[in-house]
Amino acid sequence: MIDIHTHLIPNVDDGADSEEETICLAKAAIEEGIHHTILTPHHNLNWFKNEKDKVINLTKKVEEILEEANVPLNVSPSQEIRMNEEFIDELLAGNYLPLDKEGKYYLVEFSWGDFPSFGKDYLQQMLDHDIIPIIAHPERQKAFLEDANLLKELIDMGCLSQVTATSIVGGYSERVRQAAHDMMQANLIHVIASDAHNVTERPFNFASALKVLEEEYSSDYKEYLVSNAEKIIHSQQIETFKK
Numbered sequence: 001m002i003d004i005h006t007h008l009i010p011n012v013d014d015g016a017d018s019e020e021e022t023i024c025l026a027k028a029a030i031e032e033g034i035h036h037t038i039l040t041p042h043h044n045l046n047w048f049k050n051e052k053d054k055v056i057n058l059t060k061k062v063e064e065i066l067e068e069a070n071v072p073l074n075v076s077p078s079q080e081i082r083m084n085e086e087f088i089d090e091l092l093a094g095n096y097l098p099l100d101k102e103g104k105y106y107l108v109e110f111s112w113g114d115f116p117s118f119g120k121d122y123l124q125q126m127l128d129h130d131i132i133p134i135i136a137h138p139e140r141q142k143a144f145l146e147d148a149n150l151l152k153e154l155i156d157m158g159c160l161s162q163v164t165a166t167s168i169v170g171g172y173s174e175r176v177r178q179a180a181h182d183m184m185q186a187n188l189i190h191v192i193a194s195d196a197h198n199v200t201e202r203p204f205n206f207a208s209a210l211k212v213l214e215e216e217y218s219s220d221y222k223e224y225l226v227s228n229a230e231k232i233i234h235s236q237q238i239e240t241f242k243k
């Protein structure tokens with residue numbers, strides 16, 4: 001399995017805070033059945049600035065660390081990009097890292113507060129350029145929790161969205177768990193990822209989330225959310241789940 005949203009690079013954001021933690025996270029990924037994680041450090045969130053070249057170089061470093069530690073996890077560089085006012089100019093100038101090689105998919109994070117006034121305009125500009133925004137963890141964000149129609153509007157435009165494994169199993173709060181399930185039942189979710197930051201407070205929870213999907217939804221739905229990660233990394237088109 002592929003995990004498209006992780007914070008394994010040490011000491012660049014609120015993710016892994018040492019090389020040892022990076023190795024522990026990578027081992028945990030393997031144990032959960034994940035063979036490839038896309039490294040998506042925060043970019044433009046508060047003081048976290050993880051520019052393209054820096055992430056590419058640090059991903060090579062993570063590869064070396066994992067090779068040295070004999071952990072057979074593949075990694076590739078990307079970013080979890082906070083949408084700010086400069087976002088669209090920077091993105092179209094090629095200053096951000098997509099999730100895939102062809103530059104079709106970008107992981108976009110919105111503010112934890114209100115949805116930005118320029119949000120829909122920027123998303124539409126991406127779509128007009130055949131770039132598909134993947135909205136990170138809407139089930140955990142105030143704007144989407146308070147306005148149930150907002151995510152539907154963005155998905156109807158052509159955006160995709162990523163649910164967090166931990167949300168599915170109720171690891172954040174009951175409200176977030178419920179929101180995750182409401183969004184999945186409304187067919188507004190396209191891919192599952194861990195957003196793993198460390199092995200204690202914010203682990204993968206992939207296997208347990210997949211178990212819930214299998215038990216409460218169907219094997220087909222579980223497979224849909226898992227296999228779309230593979231499609232994303234290979235720049236393939238993602239269809240809506242057919243119930």
Ligand SMILES: [Fe+2]
Nearest residue numbers: 005007080195
């Ligand atoms: Fe994240």
